[in-house]
Amino acid sequence: MIIEKHEDPYFKSCSRHSHIRKNWLGSIVFPFSALLQQSEFSDQTDVLERALIFNKTCKAMFPNRRITTTVFNGEGLQILVTRYIKALNPPQQFLDMFLHDSNATLDLIARFVSLIPIVPDILDENDGFDIWMTSERCISLAIGNKEEHAILLCNFFLYFGKKALVLLGTSMLEGQVAYVLTQETDEYLLWNPLTGQCHKQFDPFCPLQSVDCLFDDGNVWFNIEQNNTPMAVHFDYSKESFWKQLLPKNFQGTKAHTIQPEEIIYCETNKSMIEDLKNRIERTLKCKMMEWRPKQPTRWNRQCTYILRKILPKLELGTGSFVSSEEESEFERLLQFYWVTGFPIQMPYTDLQSIIDAVYQTGIHSSEFPQTEFALAVYIHPYPNNILSVWVYLASLARHQ
Known part of the structure; x- marks a missing residue:
């Protein structure tokens, strides 16, 4: 607001002073992160709609199989599960402990993840309404649900250049579970992130009962084979006769928008x-x-x-x-x-x-x-x-x- 003040009312043009006075009428704050999120949400609307249709189609084919394509993040936004997958660094002391034995390092990392206390996920039965934390948050709070354990272990394995995906299925011991699938030279391994145990695909003692869904940082695949037991499953998810994929092969834009941090910073225990x-x-x-x-x-x-x-x-x-x-x-x-x-x-x-x-x-x-x-x-x-x-x-x- 600008106010003019005149020294003499008769000589207005000769002497004039301007004063600026600020009156607060209110304010509106737009966090920059919120603007980015709104733009991001708009860009992903078509993907979320595709995911909803994909879920309904898969459930119509096999009602008893698990399929999760979207969840809510810590800020209440609905996002694709693929955005949780990213190579992340494990604690440096694990990397230094077995410098010449990569298998021992992987076993140690799996054990570390299994020691994070498990929180029961009361919304497991309502797929699509789950809230998942980032791997960094899971580590800092030292707690996580089944899926967050599997995502953390998968991200650690990706750090070592392993071919790893999160697997959703059921277990005869634990009910609904999330495992990590790794592809080795001539076999597939199934990792239970809650116990740290690793089973080969044809291990008769593996408690995994069904293989329903896979996802990595780029896509989600639903198992459409009639027999979905681990021993019968063909894990070559490029075969459309075995796996139905959420996003087409030429789709771009999901890998670049991970919600995970660049790296995890660890603190030493007292x-x-x-x-x-x-x-x-x-x-x-x-x-x-x-x-x-x-x-x-x-x-x-x-x-x-x-x-x-x-x-x-x-x-x-x-x-x-x-x-x-x-x-x-x-x-x-x-x-x-x-x-x-x-x-x-x-x-x-x-x-x-x-x-x-x-x-x-x-x-x-x-x-x-x-x-x-x-x-x-x-x-x-x-x-x-x-x-x-x-x-x-x-x-x-x-x-x-």
Whole structure:
């Protein structure tokens, strides 16, 4: 607003001053990211419509098979699942651990992903209304659903130049699942991101029951074979007689718009916190053991506990002999006087109650042999971003009569 002020009303043309006064009437803010998203949404409208039609067509052909083409991201936008797939870096310490053994590195990475606690996806039955986090968010929160685990593992494998896709299907043990499919030289491998286990396609012990859908960074394929068990499936998704694809081969524009970051930044886990947590778990479990045996004394065998504490770190790394010659001789001395029954429990850390429940369900505390002694050891192996692998080794020792 410009205001003119005159020194003399009769000599208006001789002396004049202008003053600018600002009056706030309100404001409207347009975030630049929002403008980009609106433009992006407009560009993808035809793709989303195609995805909706594709879903209906596939469901009409095989109503019981899973098909997911679009989900909602953390900002509430509906996007193609292909935009979650991008090569991402695993923690650097994993790359340095097995410099000359790529298979061991892949196994370690699969184990790392399996240690991220799982959150149940209550919207699994309503495909198309799921909300998926980015891999970076999954790592920073140290939690994820089945699909987010599979996407993270797939992205790690892509970092190594592997041919990897996310597979949606069902398992006889877990119901609806998301696996990672990798194509090797002469075979296909099926990776369970929740357990870290890898199965060959024709492995009879693979719990995967059906193969319904595949997707990578460029397309989604729906299995239209009559028999969709893993052993019967032809994983050559270029064959239109076996797989129905969402986007035509000449379609452009999906690979460039990933929602994943350029790289993942990891933070180191506080080791002093790990030691405090380990001691707390051990104290709590010992107290619980005594609570669960109110009519019987609970005695602790220090020698056996000492041996178990040495074994647990080796179980996590899975390298070399689990028991040294010294530990083996100490065990042999114990066996001269005791019947020893025990086993290790391994689980991702979520909370203390989950560990208590797992130990209680073993029933090892209910031993009624007279003069029974117990041994308990706890070990926590830290991974980046406070992702923890918890080991509890519990043993009961009954004296020979």
